Amino acid sequence: NAGVTQTPKFRVLKTGQSMTLLCAQDMNHEYMYWYRQDPGMGLRLIHYSVGEGTTAKGEVPDGYNVSRLKKQNFLLGLESAAPSQTSVYFCASRERLTHATNEKLFFGSGTQLSVL
Amino acid sequence: SQQGEEDPQALSIQEGENATMNCSYKTSINNLQWYRQNSGRGLVHLILIRSNEREKHSGRLRVTLDTSKKSSSLLITASRAADTASYFCATGLTGGFKTIFGAGTRLFVKA
Numbered sequence: 001n002a003g004v005t006q007t008p009k010f011r012v013l014k015t016g017q018s019m020t021l022l023c024a025q026d027m028n029h030e031y032m033y034w035y036r037q038d039p040g041m042g043l044r045l046i047h048y049s050v051g052e053g054t055t056a057k058g059e060v061p062d063g064y065n066v067s068r069l070k071k072q073n074f075l076l077g078l079e080s081a082a083p084s085q086t087s088v089y090f091c092a093s094r095e096r097l098t099h100a101t102n103e104k105l106f107f108g109s110g111t112q113l114s115v116l
Numbered sequence: 117s118q119q120g121e122e123d124p125q126a127l128s129i130q131e132g133e134n135a136t137m138n139c140s141y142k143t144s145i146n147n148l149q150w151y152r153q154n155s156g157r158g159l160v161h162l163i164l165i166r167s168n169e170r171e172k173h174s175g176r177l178r179v180t181l182d183t184s185k186k187s188s189s190l191l192i193t194a195s196r197a198a199d200t201a202s203y204f205c206a207t208g209l210t211g212g213f214k215t216i217f218g219a220g221t222r223l224f225v226k227a
Contacts, residue, residue: 042204042219050213090158103147103208105215107158
């Protein structure tokens with residue numbers, strides 16, 4: 001199994017450009033997440049989804065949009081990139097919460113985004 | 117503001133010594149998890165402890181949870197150079213959907 005796959009791995013944008021980061025998981029997980037990681041800040045939750053067709057805001061949602069049209073894919077969009085969005089972006093997924101579920105997250109390998 | 121705060125921010129020890137990292141959090145939780153991140157890589161889950169548990173072991177890892185103090189500790193015994201990484205605590209919030217991370221502890225184990 002591939003697990004959680006993120007594309008692209010690296011990207012450089014100019015201020016104002018737009019782009020979409022793709023996350024795909026092959027574990028049939030219901031829940032998917034986008035985090036950003038900045039030095040000294042740990043991971044901060046941007047948006048998340050608890051099922052196909054649903055999305056919700058996390059801690060730092062401004063400047064980002066997401067879509068979950070298919071259960072296995074979770075897209076993160078930047079409509080007008082800003083230098084403050086320079087970061088490493090991680091996608092994660094996990095099983096739906098039930099009494100028997102281990103709530104651990106499975107992470108992709110990350111996308112390094114630089115906005116000039 | 118972030119839910120979890122790790123202490124210390126950085127830790128340097130000799131191979132064979134034990135490493136202890138602490139995590140404090142602010143709100144009610146379902147569980148607390150510890151993750152490891154090697155440089156330039158994604159996070160890997162290490163261990164999960166539920167809010168009604170006080171201690172859990174997995175190989176060389178020992179996690180404790182004190183919900184009255186809203187704190188947890190991760191102990192790595194007999195550390196190895198390969199344990200060099202960043203370690204993050206993460207809290208599964210009551211309500212069930214979100215997992216919130218702390219800023220992490222950078223561990224360096226000298227051979």
